[in-house]
Amino acid sequence: MVPLGWALRSAGHDVCVATLPNLTDEVVGSGLPALPVGERVDVTALLREAQDEPEGGNQVAGARLRGLVRWNARLSALLIDGLLGVVRARPPDLIVHEPMDLAGPLLAGLLGVPAVRHPFGPPMRDSVTAGMRRAGAALQVRYGLPGPPAEPAVVLDPWPASLDGGVPPSPRRQPMRYTPYGGPGPIPDWVREPPAGKRVLVAGSIDSGDTGRTTQLLAAAAALAGPDVEVLAPLPASHLAIVNQAGLAGVQPLAWLPLHHAAGGCAAVLHGGDPATALTFLAAGVPQVVIAEKPDEARLAAALAAGGAGRGVPAGALPDDVAHAVRDVLADPAFAKAAGDLADEVRAMPTPHALVPVIEALVG
Numbered sequence: 001m002v003p004l005g006w007a008l009r010s011a012g013h014d015v016c017v018a019t020l021p022n023l024t025d026e027v028v029g030s031g032l033p034a035l036p037v038g039e040r041v042d043v044t045a046l047l048r049e050a051q052d053e054p055e056g057g058n059q060v061a062g063a064r065l066r067g068l069v070r071w072n073a074r075l076s077a078l079l080i081d082g083l084l085g086v087v088r089a090r091p092p093d094l095i096v097h098e099p100m101d102l103a104g105p106l107l108a109g110l111l112g113v114p115a116v117r118h119p120f121g122p123p124m125r126d127s128v129t130a131g132m133r134r135a136g137a138a139l140q141v142r143y144g145l146p147g148p149p150a151e152p153a154v155v156l157d158p159w160p161a162s163l164d165g166g167v168p169p170s171p172r173r174q175p176m177r178y179t180p181y182g183g184p185g186p187i188p189d190w191v192r193e194p195p196a197g198k199r200v201l202v203a204g205s206i207d208s209g210d211t212g213r214t215t216q217l218l219a220a221a222a223a224l225a226g227p228d229v230e231v232l233a234p235l236p237a238s239h240l241a242i243v244n245q246a247g248l249a250g251v252q253p254l255a256w257l258p259l260h261h262a263a264g265g266c267a268a269v270l271h272g273g274d275p276a277t278a279l280t281f282l283a284a285g286v287p288q289v290v291i292a293e294k295p296d297e298a299r300l301a302a303a304l305a306a307g308g309a310g311r312g313v314p315a316g317a318l319p320d321d322v323a324h325a326v327r328d329v330l331a332d333p334a335f336a337k338a339a340g341d342l343a344d345e346v347r348a349m350p351t352p353h354a355l356v357p358v359i360e361a362l363v364g
Helices: 002-010 021-029 043-050 059-089 103-111 126-143 212-224 237-246 275-283 295-306 319-331 333-348 353-363
Strands: 017-019 034-036 095-097 115-117 154-157 173-175 198-203 229-235 251-255 268-271 288-292 310-314
Touching: 002 353, 017 021, 017 059, 021 034, 043 059, 059 103, 059 126, 095 103, 103 115, 103 126, 154 353, 198 212, 198 319, 212 229, 212 251, 212 268, 212 288, 212 319, 229 237, 237 251, 268 275, 268 319, 275 288, 275 295, 275 333, 288 295, 288 319, 295 310, 310 319
Parallel strands: 017 034, 095 115, 115 154, 154 173, 198 229, 198 268, 229 251, 268 288, 288 310
Antiparallel strands: none
């Protein structure tokens, strides 16, 4: 959402980012004004508390979904509690919110102002949409909203329409070109140097506490590395120790940098299904291999595969199997061709700056 915030700022509008204090530093680092509300919370512990204890089988997926919805509802309630006094004292003209956020639509309904939804990946599953609608209805009762939470006036959607998989088009959907944002950071010299072989980037989690997925990705990267394949792994400082301890031959650990600066020289990227990572490399025309663990990651991987721009492998796949999938993508020029076509589609979408008048028109 940062590029849209800057587009509105550069057009002369007053923008602030309301968030729990957990993200204040990230917001400030983006150069946008932060409005921290409430107290810092342990979001991982909150998610554990929200999860059911499934017995197995089909109950597992349902329990995870219920836990995800409850988690988002609790985070949204914390935002609403912190923001109610602020927004009533100085109401905004418009609220932009994430797809899973319930605070934005509810506050927009309470204040009678337009809401704009800003997705960041494939369309949500119907079951997730239904669960979020039920959670929104519960919050509506809790906060005395006379009607249901506000439907978005516009959905600013950066996901390429050709990868929607037959989802019916919405009249409120406004395509918007994905502008990569990976936080501030210096651009190292190696970005401008030609690769020693085919360059594959490994993009793990930037969450300092989430080392399990990074370990899995790096094990696959070590199986992939060789004289003809250069494997680079930009990681947060807390994750660099994983590489040093494991002694993964052929994998070059690097300090974290905004990934779009490194994408241009890559022949493929290996990641865990993060939508921002997928969109960053879609915009650069780079084929992708996704180790999918959660349902939404699997849907993202399936969309890339259907578009011919990548492959998905299950979370339990052995490192050699993942490496084999990456080598298949590197060897078949059809993947690079499809990724390039998708990059052209992304570039044809209007920029956040070009859509400022669309947002202004909502306010009047």
